Amino acid sequence: MSVYEKYIKDITKIGRSTMILGLIVSFLPPLVMTFGFGFNPGLGAILAGAISQISVSGAFYFSEPISYFPIVGRAGLYMGFLSGNLVNMRIPAAVSSLEGSGYESGTDEGAIMGTIGIGVSIWVGIVFLLVSVFAGQTLLANLPQSISRMLSLIIPALFGGVFGQFALKSPKSGVFALAVAFIMTKVVAIIPGKPSFIITLVSVFATIAFAKKQLIKKIDKEEA
Known part of the structure; x- marks a missing residue:
């Protein structure tokens, strides 16, 4: 067994465990609200909300793992789906890592570079999240209206940047x-x-x- 195969084997074990743990933690707040405090909207409202959400993002359950796997590999997918913000933060960071390292997507080396990019973006995101939690609301409230409007263009800009990088190749x-x-x-x-x-x-x-x-x-x- 090669070093990379051993790495993937260990990553799969850790990834599955952390994903299951993340699933449990995600359901913990509503379970506490339901069984601890007795607040529950009812099965009908839950099903309606689930159907509504699936109609909007259901396709991503199939398209995102397939389209992102060549960029970030198995480890990157585990990290990205667990940490969230895959499209607007993790994938741009992974693409930048690939571009900076010179490795091609779809290769073992490229997958490792993409994983490193996602890992760095997670830590940077944690730092900025802490800053925004303590000071972000005050800062945003005092920004000029013109700058506030510009912030709404961040996501389209990220989408365009990622698309442009791949479109240039094909x-x-x-x-x-x-x-x-x-x-x-x-x-x-x-x-x-x-x-x-x-x-x-x-x-x-x-x-x-x-x-x-x-x-x-x-x-x-x-x-x-």
Whole structure:
């Protein structure tokens, strides 16, 4: 067994344990509220809330592990899903680590670099979270209105930055992804209930299929 295989084996054991622990801790507050204090909205409200949430983010349960695994590897996925903010903090940090190290995504070395990037982002996030908890609200309340409006653009900027980095490596896949996403927003707009998760589901897997075909064509051309 190689060093990397042993590393993955140990990571899997630790990752599964921490994910189970995180699941238990996540359910602890509502369980305490229900059985400790007697506050419960009822099964109907819980099911309605669950269905509503699944309709918005259900696609991410399938698309995110598949699309992010080549960037961060198994360890990075465990850390990212447990710590949260995967899209707007962890993945940009992992991509920056890959770009800085020079390793390719989808390789063992790239997965380790992505994991390191996520680990650093978690510690940085903890520090800034502590600062924001104690001083953030006061600071935000005194910011000029123009700066407050600019802060709302942080998430779109991060999405655009990550997309741009990958689109430069495969411009055709980038254009295809934009086209599919645009078409799906129009299609979903006319579907009753507007199930927005379909946009993500179709865009991610359609782009993966398109990029795979482009890669196969490139390999066939090089071998010819």
